[in-house]
Amino acid sequence: MIEPNNSILSIGQQCRLLSISRSSFYYKPKGETEQNLGLMRRIDEQFLETPFFGVRQMTWHLRNDGHLVNEKRIRRLMRLMGLMPIYQKPNTSRPAKGHKTYPYLLRGLRVERPNQVWCSDITYLPMRRGFLYLVAIMDWHTRKVLAWRISNTLEADFCVEALNEAIHKFGPPEIMNTDQGSQFTSFAWTDRLRRTGVRISMDGKGRFLDNIFIERLWRTLKYECAYLHAWETGSEAKAGIRK
Template structure:
């Protein structure tokens, strides 16, 4: 903005025109103190081991190690280092106590046509502060996503909305397969399936979903 070798205007004149002081022009920002540089090295080392540590947890860790720091300082240093915690993955497949679960119906079943088996899965989308949750209804045979919804809670409503859209657009399948997550064992979900005579299949507790219906939180 200010040219040191301007042919017509001196630095003083340029500063006056821009309404800034000469001291501001000549000021060179000081680097971080040795103490802050040391803290940054400690933060970096700890972050490699616990990448889910945010400002509060990192502050507690350093305080427990005997360093007199507060959250304000650690927040500034982590921002300077551009460290963004990777939040721990929420459990989207945990059944709710008292909900009925159903047997797995796909063992040995030959799935050879569209509309025979659908599946549903929930994954999480890590955001800057917390998560959003994505549910997708898919056709097991074609791998096509039939409907999807995003929610900021794990209530069953957004799953039922996606199911309703899929049924409206593509009719009803013979079987719906899910895990035993509380959304899929809820009355709202299972009742909707029963009302249109869709057979309910659930993966056993602790069993991974089949690849046909697994959603990757990054690639989809």
């Protein structure tokens, strides 16, 4: 005779243990609407042309294109896409609260050899029914993409995976330069660099040319690949990007 397993909790017990309602337990998050996905595609295209457009300017631009949108909606979508406009004033990037930031080390530096300076950045990738995020590690001297990963979230894990692959294949750089986004100020990212002896550099506020090489990569990738294909799945996106 098999004794009942008393360690298995009922749905109600699990909900009480987690302090959530039963309806929340069964809730499945909904994806973005077709209309919002279309807006996100338009925002992404315009942002490549005018990376200094903030929420207000982007809202005005979309309204002039005939889209009935308000600033609250555009702010949410731009935040979801991980877009941060360039400002010629403080507040160009927003590290997570409590994360340490690092000074900009490339001012006046002549980059003359591979592995002297690497850079990294994250971009939004439109799909037919959703979106993904892409991170790339690039060598400043050769402009070679050393490693990349795609993810459906903006957590730091996929960035660290790409960094680990690049270090494994090519050895660590002398300097790694990024913006001050929460992925690059996270403990997982900075600790990996510190333990490898890499000096950490972060873009100065309002310095829109600091990561210009990888921004050019995003522009080329999107216009010559991503915008030409309506990828259905992550595997299709991976194959297209790899090609």
